[in-house]
Amino acid sequence: MTSSRSGQTDYVLQTEAISKHFGAVRAVDELTLAIPRQGTTSIVGPNGSGKSTLVNLLSGVLPLDGGMVIIDGAGLRVVKAHETPDHGLTRTFQEVRLFDQITVWDNIMVVLTERRLFPALFERARPATRQKARDILEQVGMWDKRDSLAQDLSYGQRKLVEIGRALAMNVNTYLMDEPFAGLFPQMIERVKAIMKQMRTDGHTIVFISHNMEIVRELSDRIIVLDSGALLAAGEVEPVLNSEEVIEAYLGA
Amino acid sequence: MSSQRETARGFPARFNIPGTRVLALVLATAVVAYLAWKIGQSPPQALQFAFNGIAVGAVYALLAMGFTLVYSTVWFFDLYYGAAAALGAYGVFYLRTATALGSRADVNNVYVNAVFAAVVGGVVAWVLYTLLHPRLRGRFTPNTIGVASGLLGGGAGAYTGIVLAFPENLHLTLSPAIGVVVAAAAIVVPFWAVQTFVPNIRLSRFTAIAGLPAVVIGAWCGYLTAGAPGAGLYLSWAVSCLLAGCVGLALYRGLYMYMRERARSPLIMLVASLGILLAVAAFIVIVFEAAPRPLPTAFGSETWKIAGARIKGFNIFAIGVALAGFAILWLLLKQTSFGRAVRAIGDDEEVSKVVGINTTVIIAGVFFIGAMYAALAGILTGHDTAVQPRMGLLLLLKGWIASVVGGIGNLYGAIVGGFVLGVVEQFGIWDLAGEWKDAIAFVLLILFLSFWPQGLLPRR
Amino acid sequence: MPVDMQRIRELPALVRNPREMARHARSNVELWANILVIGGAIAFMLWQGAGFAVIVGTVFAIWAILSVSLNLVVGFTGLLSVGHIGFFGVGAYTMAILTSSPEYEQLRTEAIPTFGWPFFAALPVCALLAGLAAIIVGIVFNRFRDDIFVLVSFGFAIISFNVFLNWRAVTRGAFGIHEIARPEIGDWRFDGDVEFLLLCLAFLAVVMLISWFVVSSSFGRVLTAIREDEQAIEVFGYQATHYKLAVWVISAMMAGIAGGLFSSWTTFIDPNSFILLESVLLVAIVILGGLATIWGSLLGAMAFVLLEEGMRFIPFLPTEYIGQARQVVLGILLVLLMLFRPQGLVGRYRL
Ligand SMILES: Nc1ncnc2c1ncn2[C@@H]1O[C@H](COP(=O)(O)OP(=O)(O)OP(=O)(O)O)[C@@H](O)[C@H]1O
Ligand SMILES: [Mg+2]
Numbered sequence A: 001m002t003s004s005r006s007g008q009t010d011y012v013l014q015t016e017a018i019s020k021h022f023g024a025v026r027a028v029d030e031l032t033l034a035i036p037r038q039g040t041t042s043i044v045g046p047n048g049s050g051k052s053t054l055v056n057l058l059s060g061v062l063p064l065d066g067g068m069v070i071i072d073g074a075g076l077r078v079v080k081a082h083e084t085p086d087h088g089l090t091r092t093f094q095e096v097r098l099f100d101q102i103t104v105w106d107n108i109m110v111v112l113t114e115r116r117l118f119p120a121l122f123e124r125a126r127p128a129t130r131q132k133a134r135d136i137l138e139q140v141g142m143w144d145k146r147d148s149l150a151q152d153l154s155y156g157q158r159k160l161v162e163i164g165r166a167l168a169m170n171v172n173t174y175l176m177d178e179p180f181a182g183l184f185p186q187m188i189e190r191v192k193a194i195m196k197q198m199r200t201d202g203h204t205i206v207f208i209s210h211n212m213e214i215v216r217e218l219s220d221r222i223i224v225l226d227s228g229a230l231l232a233a234g235e236v237e238p239v240l241n242s243e244e245v246i247e248a249y250l251g252a
Numbered sequence B: 001m002s003s004q005r006e007t008a009r010g011f012p013a014r015f016n017i018p019g020t021r022v023l024a025l026v027l028a029t030a031v032v033a034y035l036a037w038k039i040g041q042s043p044p045q046a047l048q049f050a051f052n053g054i055a056v057g058a059v060y061a062l063l064a065m066g067f068t069l070v071y072s073t074v075w076f077f078d079l080y081y082g083a084a085a086a087l088g089a090y091g092v093f094y095l096r097t098a099t100a101l102g103s104r105a106d107v108n109n110v111y112v113n114a115v116f117a118a119v120v121g122g123v124v125a126w127v128l129y130t131l132l133h134p135r136l137r138g139r140f141t142p143n144t145i146g147v148a149s150g151l152l153g154g155g156a157g158a159y160t161g162i163v164l165a166f167p168e169n170l171h172l173t174l175s176p177a178i179g180v181v182v183a184a185a186a187i188v189v190p191f192w193a194v195q196t197f198v199p200n201i202r203l204s205r206f207t208a209i210a211g212l213p214a215v216v217i218g219a220w221c222g223y224l225t226a227g228a229p230g231a232g233l234y235l236s237w238a239v240s241c242l243l244a245g246c247v248g249l250a251l252y253r254g255l256y257m258y259m260r261e262r263a264r265s266p267l268i269m270l271v272a273s274l275g276i277l278l279a280v281a282a283f284i285v286i287v288f289e290a291a292p293r294p295l296p297t298a299f300g301s302e303t304w305k306i307a308g309a310r311i312k313g314f315n316i317f318a319i320g321v322a323l324a325g326f327a328i329l330w331l332l333l334k335q336t337s338f339g340r341a342v343r344a345i346g347d348d349e350e351v352s353k354v355v356g357i358n359t360t361v362i363i364a365g366v367f368f369i370g371a372m373y374a375a376l377a378g379i380l381t382g383h384d385t386a387v388q389p390r391m392g393l394l395l396l397l398k399g400w401i402a403s404v405v406g407g408i409g410n411l412y413g414a415i416v417g418g419f420v421l422g423v424v425e426q427f428g429i430w431d432l433a434g435e436w437k438d439a440i441a442f443v444l445l446i447l448f449l450s451f452w453p454q455g456l457l458p459r460r
Numbered sequence C: 001m002p003v004d005m006q007r008i009r010e011l012p013a014l015v016r017n018p019r020e021m022a023r024h025a026r027s028n029v030e031l032w033a034n035i036l037v038i039g040g041a042i043a044f045m046l047w048q049g050a051g052f053a054v055i056v057g058t059v060f061a062i063w064a065i066l067s068v069s070l071n072l073v074v075g076f077t078g079l080l081s082v083g084h085i086g087f088f089g090v091g092a093y094t095m096a097i098l099t100s101s102p103e104y105e106q107l108r109t110e111a112i113p114t115f116g117w118p119f120f121a122a123l124p125v126c127a128l129l130a131g132l133a134a135i136i137v138g139i140v141f142n143r144f145r146d147d148i149f150v151l152v153s154f155g156f157a158i159i160s161f162n163v164f165l166n167w168r169a170v171t172r173g174a175f176g177i178h179e180i181a182r183p184e185i186g187d188w189r190f191d192g193d194v195e196f197l198l199l200c201l202a203f204l205a206v207v208m209l210i211s212w213f214v215v216s217s218s219f220g221r222v223l224t225a226i227r228e229d230e231q232a233i234e235v236f237g238y239q240a241t242h243y244k245l246a247v248w249v250i251s252a253m254m255a256g257i258a259g260g261l262f263s264s265w266t267t268f269i270d271p272n273s274f275i276l277l278e279s280v281l282l283v284a285i286v287i288l289g290g291l292a293t294i295w296g297s298l299l300g301a302m303a304f305v306l307l308e309e310g311m312r313f314i315p316f317l318p319t320e321y322i323g324q325a326r327q328v329v330l331g332i333l334l335v336l337l338m339l340f341r342p343q344g345l346v347g348r349y350r351l
Helices: A051-058 A081-087 A104-112 A117-121 A127-139 A155-169 A185-200 A212-218 A236-241 A243-251 B004-008 B018-041 B043-074 B080-100 B110-136 B142-165 B167-173 B175-197 B203-226 B229-262 B266-287 B313-335 B337-347 B349-354 B359-384 B391-406 B411-428 B434-451 C005-016 C018-027 C029-048 C050-076 C084-099 C102-106 C119-141 C146-166 C193-215 C218-228 C230-235 C240-266 C276-289 C294-311 C319-340
Strands: A011-022 A025-036 A039-044 A066-071 A074-076 A089-091 A173-176 A204-208 A221-226 A229-235 B303-306 B309-312
Touching: A011 A051, A011 A204, A025 A039, A025 A051, A025 A066, A025 A204, A025 A221, A025 A229, A039 A051, A039 A185, A039 A212, A051 A066, A051 A089, A051 A204, A081 A089, A081 C230, A089 A155, A104 A127, A104 A155, A104 C218, A117 C218, A117 C240, A127 A155, A155 A173, A155 A185, A185 A204, A185 A212, A212 A236, A221 A236, A221 A243, A229 A236, A229 A243, A236 A243, B018 B043, B018 B434, B043 B080, B043 B309, B043 B313, B043 B337, B043 B359, B043 B391, B043 B411, B080 B167, B080 B229, B080 B266, B080 B359, B080 B391, B110 B142, B110 B229, B142 B167, B142 B229, B167 B175, B167 B203, B167 B229, B175 B203, B229 B266, B229 B359, B229 C319, B266 B391, B266 C146, B266 C276, B266 C319, B309 B313, B313 B337, B313 B359, B313 B411, B337 B349, B337 B359, B349 B359, B359 B391, B391 B411, B391 B434, B391 C146, B411 B434, B434 C146, C029 C050, C029 C294, C050 C084, C050 C193, C050 C218, C050 C240, C050 C276, C050 C294, C084 C119, C084 C146, C084 C240, C084 C276, C119 C146, C119 C240, C146 C276, C193 C218, C193 C240, C193 C294, C218 C230, C218 C240, C230 C240, C276 C294, C276 C319, C294 C319
Parallel strands: A039 A204, A039 A221, A089 A173, A173 A204
Antiparallel strands: A011 A025, A011 A066, A066 A074, A221 A229, B303 B309
């Protein structure tokens, strides 16, 4: 666990003037922000304001065009996706990216097993690992579905499995890209409960949402993006009530 | 499928290890410098290689143009494209073998003719139906239109059967068709020209004026053709191009269209078309032989000497064909509404459907044109060297490489890539044996994919 | 057998409802595929007698080793490689050169290097050299996916064929290499066809065992995840390129073994055994049998061999067209599979 180094800095994630351009579109533009350790931070912003792109940059899914990401005190100009778990970071995807043609069970198991090549070749599932996978599937309520292929699940179920997969990583920081979008109210409650549990367990959660009620309920801090730039950041209520934010949301 | 470009996601990003790019540049410079030195050593030989390179490059450019057209519209690698090249070349062989090569009795095969006649009949019926239905919907019931197009299609099929059954008399059997086509062209082309000056002239009124002379011109052309047995070879080119195009169109309409609706990934389409390529290649071996066979000599087989290098007149003709092919495709894609529709479908098929483009018809047209270009390239290769059943796959791969080198999805890229590939291949074998040509082409491909995945001229 | 009245009563309704019928049929495709292919194989053996079956069995075993190994790459990792024949060729040429006897080679005009090794010493080298080639090729190819991977793997098949054909100092080009040694242990030579069949089957068993070991491990699970979404699995801490390279090399080494067996069995090889077409047929076998199952590859190879042998008995088909006719059938089968069953007969992964 990397929490032993938590004395180093108060921020689990920082960015320094990071940018990402798609042709003429400046999806993220010289963005500098900091996300404190522990607690829940939400990122909001209109469609296309670069929230997902930001998460993709932080998790190494997209290469940076410029700037630096500081994860847990380590400054990185190139974020390698496969090294993010070493920095205590994992994520979910907005467009739910499960491993479609393998079972739900394997979807969870695959993140619990050995990373190194040769040990992985000689590793079979250990009882402890199985138990952990089972716990996680039960936590997200997908244990009954463990043997169906991920592609056969409904959208909401897929979303739950994906959250389970991120939980299975058991790291410090979770980036969740719209975990509530498209979910049935009951499912939303379940995800909320999971996130609250994670928070009390001392994990840092960063999530994107368009639902202001949920944002108000869950988050300790909020970051507002607009056209790839930081609009406001801080405590939830003051930020959400500030004029520029209201303008960006209603006037856009 | 939210974004069409997702399907092209096999394209890698550039190598971002800094050293490798420098290394590649250094190596490339070294190779170029070495070649420059060699060129300095013996300019005539270099000129010879350049000629050869441009000559094969013309064929590659043709292939790349058709290929890139199809690929950038439907975004899957259609391997039938290779079969079309082989079909084109073997079509000429099939049609001319009786008179020019000393006939093999069983070459003119009833079943083969029937297959092609059925394909042509089906395609003509479908095309007529889709063209006529929106225009005549008010006056006739769909059934009537369907039956009428079916009958006309059947007629076209029967006619194709007759043409294929008497290959030595192509000039006779095709002369009525040529008369009709010329007559139609003699009406439509002036009509377009007049339309630019008199915008609101009606086609029916124009026909009333220009109809008679057009028919006379058409009849005269038909008469000329009927009296010229020597035209058989060139008529057979047209016939086999049309056949390959029809097979391509029928494949799209009868198979790919349904498959694309269900396919999860472009790989499904690729494998299916691989199956078609396998079947067609084997079919060709069964009907003909596995051994390479020469096509009858076309014009321009004598060599000319230019500044110490030799070049065949036919090769210059091939270069001309490639340039003309480029010009036609350029006109078609950049100047017509068809071209705009193709472009729109390539950018986003769903949206184009929503805005009212008849995607089925447009894509069918694209497949038809693409297969014609492939067939033409196959024919040119066949005349230059020989026809062999394996040529399809090799030509396909060359077209593929040329379009990647030029920048996939870009028409200018295709013609540039074709010539570049041809020249590089030829200069590559200066110090190696000629058999390494294909290996050189693939090394070029891998270099491009690794360091310049966008190609020389990127799309857009 | 007790008659299931319920099923019988349902039958007319079933017949009237094509969709329902199709569903029933689909759920049984795997069963029928197994019954048909295995039944066909047994019937063929009974009919043709043991002697013929032994030869066909060897062909089957070599194709099966190849297709099991290719399935690791195509089915489990999702890299549609059409260049596998290159590694097969590397293995075959390694065996041919390492075991060729100096006495025989002296008589030839165009000499190639000779070593005179015994078969069992050369076989590991076949695997090693194929693996070495795979490392080099794999490092270059690792960055490509999907269609582009297919294209470059075509390229590998063509380049390797060019090397076999044109590197005359080592392969003697189109003339090929003759008199390749049969294996022997002490005094016991594997001269007879039965011995060779057993040897091939033994290696097939080993290859299947290794494949099973690989795919049932955590490593295998990661491979399937890479196949589904390479970028996502990277986020969870796996370096996909390493995994892809590893399985690519393992698969190539198995193909190298198959190549060694092949050249020792035929005792003569030339570049024509390693043309692109063979590679395409191999891909067809893997897809036909079923992606991402080891058993499926076996079934595919068996169906492929049976198809050829079965065609010998079609009355109107001249023998020289059998290979072509099989190719036509395979091509059409591929199209049908892609339409109706993209995972192949008993597959676990749809393209
Ligand atoms: N892969 C890509 N290629 C090209 N443009 C992209 C790509 N990904 C994102 N963009 C563009 O970048 C901008 C920001 O997109 P992003 O997905 O980050 O927005 P978002 O804030 O997550 O929006 P939403 O709330 O709709 O999810 C958009 O204009 C989008 O069109
Ligand atoms: Mg988003």
